[in-house]
Amino acid sequence: MVNITIIDREGKHHPLEVPSDMNLNLMELCKSAELPVEGTCGGIALCASCQCYVLSAHELPEKSEAEEEMLDQAFFVQPNSRLGCQIQITDSLDNLVIHLAPDAN
Amino acid sequence: MIKTDILIIGAGPVGLFTVFEAGLMRLKCHVIDALPVPGGQCAEIYPKKPIYDIPGFPEILAGDLIKNLEQQIKPFNPGYTLGERAETINRLDDGSFVVTSASGLLHHAPVVVIAGGLGSFEPRKPPIANIADFENKGVDYIVRDPEKYRNKRIVISGGGDSALDWALFLESVAAKVTLIHRRREFRGAPESVQKLAVLAASGRINVVTDAEVVDLKGDAHLETTIVQRINGNMEVISADYFIPLFGLSPKLGPIGDWGLDIEKNAIKVNNALDYGTNIPGIFAVGDVNTYPGKLKLILCGFHEAAVAVQFAYSIINPDKKFVMKYTTVNGITGFDGVKKETKKAEYISI
Numbered sequence: 001m002v003n004i005t006i007i008d009r010e011g012k013h014h015p016l017e018v019p020s021d022m023n024l025n026l027m028e029l030c031k032s033a034e035l036p037v038e039g040t041c042g043g044i045a046l047c048a049s050c051q052c053y054v055l056s057a058h059e060l061p062e063k064s065e066a067e068e069e070m071l072d073q074a075f076f077v078q079p080n081s082r083l084g085c086q087i088q089i090t091d092s093l094d095n096l097v098i099h100l101a102p103d104a105n
Numbered sequence: 106m107i108k109t110d111i112l113i114i115g116a117g118p119v120g121l122f123t124v125f126e127a128g129l130m131r132l133k134c135h136v137i138d139a140l141p142v143p144g145g146q147c148a149e150i151y152p153k154k155p156i157y158d159i160p161g162f163p164e165i166l167a168g169d170l171i172k173n174l175e176q177q178i179k180p181f182n183p184g185y186t187l188g189e190r191a192e193t194i195n196r197l198d199d200g201s202f203v204v205t206s207a208s209g210l211l212h213h214a215p216v217v218v219i220a221g222g223l224g225s226f227e228p229r230k231p232p233i234a235n236i237a238d239f240e241n242k243g244v245d246y247i248v249r250d251p252e253k254y255r256n257k258r259i260v261i262s263g264g265g266d267s268a269l270d271w272a273l274f275l276e277s278v279a280a281k282v283t284l285i286h287r288r289r290e291f292r293g294a295p296e297s298v299q300k301l302a303v304l305a306a307s308g309r310i311n312v313v314t315d316a317e318v319v320d321l322k323g324d325a326h327l328e329t330t331i332v333q334r335i336n337g338n339m340e341v342i343s344a345d346y347f348i349p350l351f352g353l354s355p356k357l358g359p360i361g362d363w364g365l366d367i368e369k370n371a372i373k374v375n376n377a378l379d380y381g382t383n384i385p386g387i388f389a390v391g392d393v394n395t396y397p398g399k400l401k402l403i404l405c406g407f408h409e410a411a412v413a414v415q416f417a418y419s420i421i422n423p424d425k426k427f428v429m430k431y432t433t434v435n436g437i438t439g440f441d442g443v444k445k446e447t448k449k450a451e452y453i454s455i
Contacts, residue, residue, distance in 0.1 A: 038370075040223055040355060042401075046150050047354060069292050072264040073352045075232050077287060104232060104354075 002094040007055070008035055009100050020091045026052065026084030026098065037100065043085035048074035050084035051101035058096050060087060075104040107184060109135040110421050111414070112204055112214035114191045114360070117145025119391030119406030120220035121174040126414045128181030129437065130427055135184035135214070137191045137206055139225035139358075144171035149226055149353060160404060170403075180439025186210055190225045194363050200386055200420075216386050216417040219365075219372060220406070221393040223355035231262065231349045235321055243327025244347050248275075256280045258343055260330045262318050263350035269293040271350060273300055276310050283311040283342055285318055285332055313340070321347060360393075371395035379416035380409045386420055388413040 006014045006029075016033055018024065027050035030037035041047035045066040051074055054060065060082065063071070067086045071077050081101060087093075111127050113120045116138035124134040142148055144167075152168030159165055165173075189206035194217065196202055201215040228246035230236060236244055248254075248271050259279045261272050264286040270293065272284040284301070291298050305312040313332060319339075320331035330347050332340045357370050365382050366373040372389040374380045376396035380388050390413050391406030399405075418427045436446025 041146075041150060044151060044154065068290075069265065072286075072288065072292060073229065075229070075351070102232070104229065 002089065002091060002096070004029065004089070004093065004095075005097045006030060006033065006035060006052075007097070007099040009102060018089055020089055020093070022089075024089045026050065026082075026087045026089065028085075029089060030084060030100070035100065036103070037084065039085065041085075045070045045083050045086055048083060048104070051076070051081055052084050052098040053078055053101060054080045054082055054096070054098055056095060056097040058093060060093075074101075076102050106203075106211040106213050107135055107186070108213045109133050109184060110214060111135075111216045111218055111417055112137065112202065112212050113183075113218045113220055114138075114204070115145060115220035115222055115391070115393070116140070116143035116185070116187065117220060117222045117391065118147055118170060118174055118403050119222075119410055120145070120218075121171070121178055122407050123218050123220055123390065123410040123414060124178040124181055124183045125174075126411045127417070128178065128440070129432070130414060130418050132414065132418065132421060133183075133440070134181065135186070135212060137186045137189065137204065137212065139188070139190040139207075139227070141188040143175060143185070143187070144168070145222050146355075147171050156403070158402065158404060180437060180441070180443065180445070182440050186212065190358060192359050194387075196384070196386075202386065215421050216388070218410070218413055218417065219360060219382075219387065219389040219393055220391045220410070221357070221360055221389075223392060224357040224360070224370075225355065226353040227356050227358070228349075229351040229354050231318065231351060233318060233321060236349075239321050239323065239327045239347070242325065243323060243345060244321070244349070246349060248348060251275060251278050254279045254346055257345040259283070259346050259348060260285060260318065260342055260344040261348045261350060262286065264288060264291050265350070265352065266293045266297075267352075268350040269297050269301060271348065272310055273297060273304070276304060281311065282309075283313060283344070285313045285316050287315070287317050287335075289314045311342075313342075316340070318347065318349070357393075363387075365389070368395055371399075374409075376409075380413040381416065388417065 002020045004016050027039045038049040040049045067083050110132040111134045113136045116136045127134050147167035155164045186206050193205045202217050204212045258281045260283045262285040276282050304310040315335040316332050318330045319333045322329045330342050330344050372394050374389050374394045390409040392401045438444045
């Protein structure tokens, strides 16, 4: 299990205890925690509805071409923007803090 | 007015397969979709992605699945209204429906099957507070007729293929083209990126990177775009037209106002029976519907379509009873009379 804090669009903190052995990604975590993340494209980096800002200093996997490409078409993109669907939850993400990006729709 | 038995809203895989299941029951279909080609998400978002959970196909590209479905439904010769969103629906006294698409085209049918997926695909609009005020007054989300921009000053924003390609194309048409992108890197075909670099170096395209358009100004028509650099500096760029190109995203759209029971952007249906909605005669199948235990999978949509058309049949033919027959037994007979069936064994005397 790892601890992950998700800050929603209203600024509310959601501390979550998450299994790290279930092949979950951050988009799926948000959906299962009933946070307002649509995950429209199903997790293939093609909609940016799971965009989040990574606030903690974790070392994350590098962005794939597909993720970079999608972020190029997204709005409210910051240097610490990532697509939640592209980040698998592993033990190294313990104490990760992310903030959901504004809903562009 | 187009008349048919079943009007299908959405030409994605589930909408297309509905044509097949209806065809087996000799019901004619007409399909409306906002996109200019059939296929929905499979064609628009991920045509080159493999799908691994279509029964009988260990692996198939989304685009190929659509091609196969189009071939499979060909015998049932569906009508299409493509490139037009279904806007409004009216229920007539006899319980049938008239659906009006974006151009005002009327479609009449006793049954409507909504297979709208996540909704219709519409251009993503940048979050600029007053952008709506300038729509059709200098802000275009789609380039329909390049001639419109002849000798005009154009500002394009976006870093993907279409922003790049239109900037290159309009360079020879417009008086001035400015391309604005959030980052320094552009993505696109290598020759397009190369061409942009050459035109930028020679000053023929004004490329502004690490920047985005944050405000628009003008009286009756757009006059200037306000561009903010990543370092906070603001720049004013005169423009007759601003063309933001950030791809497409799905929206449930007008279907949400058709009087259907909606829950979390999906249409509630009766999954214990017929995938019917709260309005008799309107069914919803595939990703657009919701019910307890709903799985948003193409294969589930196929099942829902097969069930829904059985009930559609009894609405369309209240006095007849349909007996389901397997295609392995009966083959399929197209609306042109051509029959496909198991080849009969041939006996040769020797």
